Structure formats: C-alpha cells, structure tokens
Amino acid sequence: MDAAIRSEPTNMAGTTTVDRPTDRELVITRIVNGPARIVFAAWTKPELLERWWAPKSFPIKLLSCEMDVRVGGRYRLVFGYEGSTMDFFGRYVEVTPNSRLVWTNDEGGEEATVTTVTFEETGGKTLVVVHDLYPSKEALDDAIESGSTTGMPEALGQLDELVVTLGESAA
Amino acid sequence: MVQYAISRLDASFAALSDGTRRGVLEQLGRADASITDLAQTFHMTLTGMRKHVGVLERAELVTTEKVGRVRTCRLGPRRFDDEAAWIEEYRQLWDSRFDELDKVVDELNWKEHVDGRSN
Numbered sequence: 001m002d003a004a005i006r007s008e009p010t011n012m013a014g015t016t017t018v019d020r021p022t023d024r025e026l027v028i029t030r031i032v033n034g035p036a037r038i039v040f041a042a043w044t045k046p047e048l049l050e051r052w053w054a055p056k057s058f059p060i061k062l063l064s065c066e067m068d069v070r071v072g073g074r075y076r077l078v079f080g081y082e083g084s085t086m087d088f089f090g091r092y093v094e095v096t097p098n099s100r101l102v103w104t105n106d107e108g109g110e111e112a113t114v115t116t117v118t119f120e121e122t123g124g125k126t127l128v129v130v131h132d133l134y135p136s137k138e139a140l141d142d143a144i145e146s147g148s149t150t151g152m153p154e155a156l157g158q159l160d161e162l163v164v165t166l167g168e169s170a171a
Numbered sequence: 172m173v174q175y176a177i178s179r180l181d182a183s184f185a186a187l188s189d190g191t192r193r194g195v196l197e198q199l200g201r202a203d204a205s206i207t208d209l210a211q212t213f214h215m216t217l218t219g220m221r222k223h224v225g226v227l228e229r230a231e232l233v234t235t236e237k238v239g240r241v242r243t244c245r246l247g248p249r250r251f252d253d254e255a256a257w258i259e260e261y262r263q264l265w266d267s268r269f270d271e272l273d274k275v276v277d278e279l280n281w282k283e284h285v286d287g288r289s290n
Contacts, residue, residue, distance in 0.1 A: 016265050016266040016269055017262070018259075018262040018265060026261070028262075028265045032276055033273060033280075034276035034277070038276055038279045039276055042276055042279070048279075051271065051274075051275050052268060052271035052272040052275050053268060055264070055267035055268050055270070055271050056271065057267050058264065144254055
C-alpha cells in the first residue's frame with residue numbers, strides 16, 4: 001500500500017449512526033475530518049449551511065436560509081419540494097462557539113422538539129452529535145408513522161421512485 | 172447505542188426467520204388469539220407455541236397478557252419494521268448531509284492551509 005494513502009486520516013471519519021436511545025430521543029453521530037471551529041462555522045454561517053443541509057441527492061431544495069445565531073436569535077429555512085414550499089423555524093437557546101448549539105423546532109406547534117448539537121474535537125477531527133428531544137413518545141412515534149424523515153410528506157419515501165424516474169427521463 | 176439498535180434488528184430478523192412465527196404474526200394481524208388457539212391452528216403443543224411466542228415477544232413484535240387462565244397474544248405496540256426502516260432512511264439523509272458537509276469542511280481546511288502559508 002502507498003505510504004501517502006496509508007497516512008490518510010480516514011479510520012473513523014465517514015460513518016453516520018442514528019439511534020433511538022429512549023422513546024423521546026434520536027441521536028445522530030458522525031466524525032468530521034476537520035477542527036471544531038471549522039465544523040461549527042459550517043453549521044452557523046448560512047452561506048455555508050445552505051451548501052450541505054439539503055443534500056443534492058435528495059429531491060428537496062433549500063430555497064432560503066436565515067439564521068441569527070445567538071441566544072434568543074431566530075432561524076428560518078425554506079425548502080421546496082415538487083412546487084410547494086415548507087418552512088422550518090425556531091429559536092437558538094444556547095450558542096457556545098465551537099462546542100455546542102441548541103435550538104427549538106417550532107414548526108410542529110406548541111410543544112417543540114429541541115435539537116442539541118455538540119462538537120468535540122480530537123486530533124484535528126470533530127465528533128458531531130445531533131440530539132433531538134421530542135416533547136413526548138407520541139410525538140416521535142407520530143413522526144415515524146407519518147413516514148417522513150424531514151417533515152416533507154412522503155418526500156423521502158418516494159426517493160427511490162424519484163431517482164428511478166429521473167434516471168429514466170435523463171436517459 | 173448502535174449495538175443496541177443492531178441487537179434489536181437481529182432479534183427481529185431471528186424472530187421472522189421461522190415460518191410458524193411468521194404465520195403467528197399473520198394470524199394476530201387478523202385477530203388477537205390465545206396461546207391455546209394458536210397451538211391448535213398451527214398443530215403444535217402448548218409448550219412449542221409458548222416458545223415461538225416468547226421469541227416474538229422478546230423481539231417486541233408480540234405482546235401477551237394473562238387474564239384469568241388465558242394468555243392472550245396480540246401484535247406488539249412497536250411497529251418494528253416501520254421504525255427500523257424510518258431510522259435507516261433518516262440515517263441515509265444525515266449520511267448524505269454529512270458527506271456534503273465534509274466537502275465544505277475540506278474546502279475550508281484547504282483555504283486555511285493556503286492562507287496560512289501565504290501569510
């Protein structure tokens with residue numbers, strides 16, 4: 001094996017895990033190959049966030065992104081899907097530079113899901129943990145039963161179908 | 172945490188690997204039934220059926236409740252297949268999202284490196 005390739009720091013990075021540790025919680029983890037201050041910037045500067053939050057491989061486009069990243073500041077993300085739009089919005093509850101972000105997801109109504117993101121740097125890499133705390137077991141069960149992982153009805157459920165359709169129309 | 176999710180999946184697949192147990196789930200999808208009913212339907216001893224139901228119970232696909240001398244079986248509250256599928260879909264969303272984030276971080280790392288050298 002080539003020495004340059006072997007020295008590539010790829011051992012732990014690149015694996016995404018999702019778990020439901022309790023009835024009300026979802027936890028997503030991933031190690032990102034960069035220092036916490038850079039990863040944190042990518043989560044808190046709208047011009048950077050809008051480059052990755054809606055992955056190109058998904059049929060959802062991020063149309064606009066406003067973020068006032070400070071305690072009490074608001075954010076609003078507007079997504080487009082098949083000609084309709086949907087807003088995701090809330091308020092930042094905690095902002096600790098390069099280490100911790102907490103925001104509410106207010107689009108769901110009176111009882112908000114709270115998202116906590118922590119950034120933990122080790123040896124130039126950053127462990128990112130995204131923790132969603134739903135207001136109740138029922139709220140998370142409902143989200144799962146609706147079949148939508150993004151709040152977009154059926155958007156992801158139809159992904160495979162769409163990819164096939166797009167593949168066919170491109171051919 | 173990941174181990175927990177995987178062991179739950181394993182339990183579910185193991186439970187579903189047996190024809191009788193799949194039949195029991197199908198039966199319970201139509202109506203709740205006692206262990207005795209199920210044993211008769213599947214031409215089995217009570218002990219044999221209790222074992223199958225035990226496996227399904229541990230996988231949270233079935234719950235049982237004893238009322239008097241009768242143990243009634245019904246489908247579990249956890250729609251396991253739906254939940255596992257949803258979590259996997261959610262994982263894929265985040266995986267793609269983080270793949271795009273990696274590109275942004277790589278670019279910022281590179282810029283910082285170049286700027287650092289030119290300063």
